Each structure stands twice: as structure tokens, then as C-alpha cells.
Amino acid sequence: MRGEMKYLLARCIATGFGIGYFPYGPGTMGALALTVGYWFAPEIEWIWFVVLLIMGTVVGVVSSSLTERFIQISSGDQTHSDPQIIVIDEIVGMLFALLALPKTATFVAAAFVLFRFFDIVKPFPVNKFEKLPSGWGIMLDDIAAGILANVILHVARMIVAVV
Incomplete structure (x- = not known):
């Protein structure tokens, strides 16, 4: 019973509490859910945002590992990796995309679009x-996509500030 509860909790977290079961674009829906939640959440100090990133990464690695392993065992397919129902990676990756950006509609929307683009296309070094x-x-890979989106937006912000 204890193992079943551990798996159930891991699966709930890994699927974004069910968002991963959305039939169309579950990764996009996970990133969108985070984006909407972020938009309506109160501002927090950057240090707490970093703590949230670290906790999200650790919990994401553990929950996605357990969920992926259970899916491999239950399906009999040991090669099946990164199942679509796992969206904690998109949720945490989107958090990285938003790090230290102004909370404006332009930056939040641009972070979402760039993050999803890099997550889907997987350019170097994301694909590694x-x-x-x-x-x-x-x-x-999703964290790398989020960091890449974030860096591009910060560079764009600096360029616009200089011009």
C-alpha cells in the first residue's frame, strides 16, 4: 500500500494534478496553467522565486522519474521515455522562463511563446x-528551454533600454 501511495502522489505531481491528461497539447496546457497562475499570484521576492525553482526542480525530477518508471513497468515498454502525461517539466521550465522578468503582459506572453518554441523545437543545447x-x-531539457527564453528576453530588455 505504501508504494502505491508514493506512486499516486508522484503521478499527481508529475501530471500537474491532472493537466497532463488533457487530450490536446498537455505540455502547452501545463505551461499555460503556470502562466495564468503566475499572472494572478502576488509578487514574491526573487529569493523565494529561486527557492521555488529549486524545489520545483527536485520534486519534478523525483516525481517524473517515478511516474516514468511505473509507466514503463505497467506497459512493458522499457524504452518509453518522457511520457506526454508528465507536465511538471513544462510547469517548472515555464517558471525558469519568467525568472526576474517584469510582470507585464508583454513579457509574460513572450516568455510563454519563446519557452514553448524552444521546448518543442529543442535547439542546441536544449536537445542535449x-x-x-x-x-x-x-x-x-525543459529547464534549458526556459533559461534560453529567459536569457533572450533579458537581452532584448537591455537592448530596448539602451535604444
Whole structure:
């Protein structure tokens, strides 16, 4: 029974409390849910945002590893990796995309679009991270996509400030 509860909790977290079961674009829906939640959430100090990123990453790696392993065992397909129902990676990746950006409609929307673009297209170096094993590969490619989106938006912000 204890193992079943651990798996159930991991699956709830990994699927974004069910968002991963959305029939069309579950990853996009996970990122969108985070974006909407972020928009309506009160401002927090940057240090707490970083703590949230670290906790989200650790919990994401563990929950996605457990969920992926259970799916592999139950399906009999040991090669099945990064199942679509796992969306904690998109949720945490989107948080990285929003780090230290102004909370304006323009920046939040641009972060969402860029993050989803890099997560789907997986340019270098994002594509290198998905080759890592289990939850590390599931999480780190999306985190890399979020960081890439974030860096581009910060650079654009600096360029606009200079011009």
C-alpha cells in the first residue's frame, strides 16, 4: 500500500494534478496553467522565486522519474521515455522562463511563446539535456528551454533600454 501511495502522489505531481491528461497539447496546457497562475499570484521576492525553482526542480525530477518508471513497468515498454502525461517539466521550465522578468503582459506572453518554441523545437543545447536518464532528461531539457527564453528576453530588455 505504501508504494502505491508514493506512486499516486508522484503521478499527481508529475501530471500537474491532472493537466497532463488533457487530450490536446498537455505540455502547452501545463505551461499555460503556470502562466495564468503566475499572472494572478502576488509578487514574491526573487529569493523565494529561486527557492521555488529549486524545489520545483527536485520534486519534478523525483516525481517524473517515478511516474516514468511505473509507466514503463505497467506497459512493458522499457524504452518509453518522457511520457506526454508528465507536465511538471513544462510547469517548472515555464517558471525558469519568467525568472526576474517584469510582470507585464508583454513579457509574460513572450516568455510563454519563446519557452514553448524552444521546448518543442529543442535547439542546441536544449536537445542535449533530453538524452539524460529518467527524470533528469525529462526535466532538464525543459529547464534549458526556459533559461534560453529567459536569457533572450533579458537581452532584448537591455537592448530596448539602451535604444
